[in-house]
Amino acid sequence: MIADTFAGRVHMEWEAGERAAVTPLGQLPFFIEYLKQGGLFDGWVAGCPLSLTSPNAPSKRDILGTVMLSVLAGHRRYAHITTLRCDPVNPPLLGMKKVVSEDAVRRALSKIEAEAGRAWLQEQLDYCTRPLLRARGAPGSLGICCSGDLAGGRGCDHWAALPGPGRL
Numbered sequence: 001m002i003a004d005t006f007a008g009r010v011h012m013e014w015e016a017g018e019r020a021a022v023t024p025l026g027q028l029p030f031f032i033e034y035l036k037q038g039g040l041f042d043g044w045v046a047g048c049p050l051s052l053t054s055p056n057a058p059s060k061r062d063i064l065g066t067v068m069l070s071v072l073a074g075h076r077r078y079a080h081i082t083t084l085r086c087d088p089v090n091p092p093l094l095g096m097k098k099v100v101s102e103d104a105v106r107r108a109l110s111k112i113e114a115e116a117g118r119a120w121l122q123e124q125l126d127y128c129t130r131p132l133l134r135a136r137g138a139p140g141s142l143g144i145c146c147s148g149d150l151a152g153g154r155g156c157d158h159w160a161a162l163p164g165p166g167r168l
Contacts, residue, residue: 003029006036006095025090032093044124049116050108058100063108065096078102
C-alpha cells in the first residue's frame with residue numbers, strides 16, 4: 001500500500017501471523033496523507049499565532065507536530081512526549097525535522113496569547129465541523145436534542161438546530 005505524506009510516497013507492507021509487530025501508530029501514514037491532501041496540517045500550522053524569533057528556536061511545525069503525534073499516541077501529560085523522541089519514522093512523514101522536548105513544547109505554547117490561541121483553535125474547529133452543522137433537516141446535518149445528545153434532526157420534538165451557515 002502507498003501513502004502520500006510530507007516526506008513523499010511511503011510504501012507499506014502488512015505482516016501476517018501472530019509474530020507480526022503491532023503498533024498503535026501503524027495507521028498513521030494514512031492519517032497523515034489525509035491531513036496533507038486536505039491541507040489540514042499545513043493550515044493548522046500556518047494559522048497558529050506562535051512566533052519564535054530566536055535562531056535556536058524550533059520551528060512551529062516541529063512544535064505542533066510533536067503535540068499532534070503525542071495526542072495521537074494517546075499521551076495525556078507533557079512528560080510522555082519523551083517517548084516520541086526515539087521515533088525516526090513518523091516525524092518526517094509530517095514534514096518535521098525533529099521531535100522537540102516536552103520543555104520546548106511547554107515554553108512555546110505558553111508564548112501563545114490566550115485570546116489569539118482560542119481564536120486560532122476555534123477557527124480550526126469551525127472549519128472541520130461547519131459542514132456537519134448545516135441547517136436543520138438537511139442530509140447530514142446535526143443538532144442538539146433536549147437531552148444534550150447530538151441528533152440528526154429526527155426523533156426529538158425539542159431538537160435545537162445548531163447555528164446555520166454564516167452564523168457560527
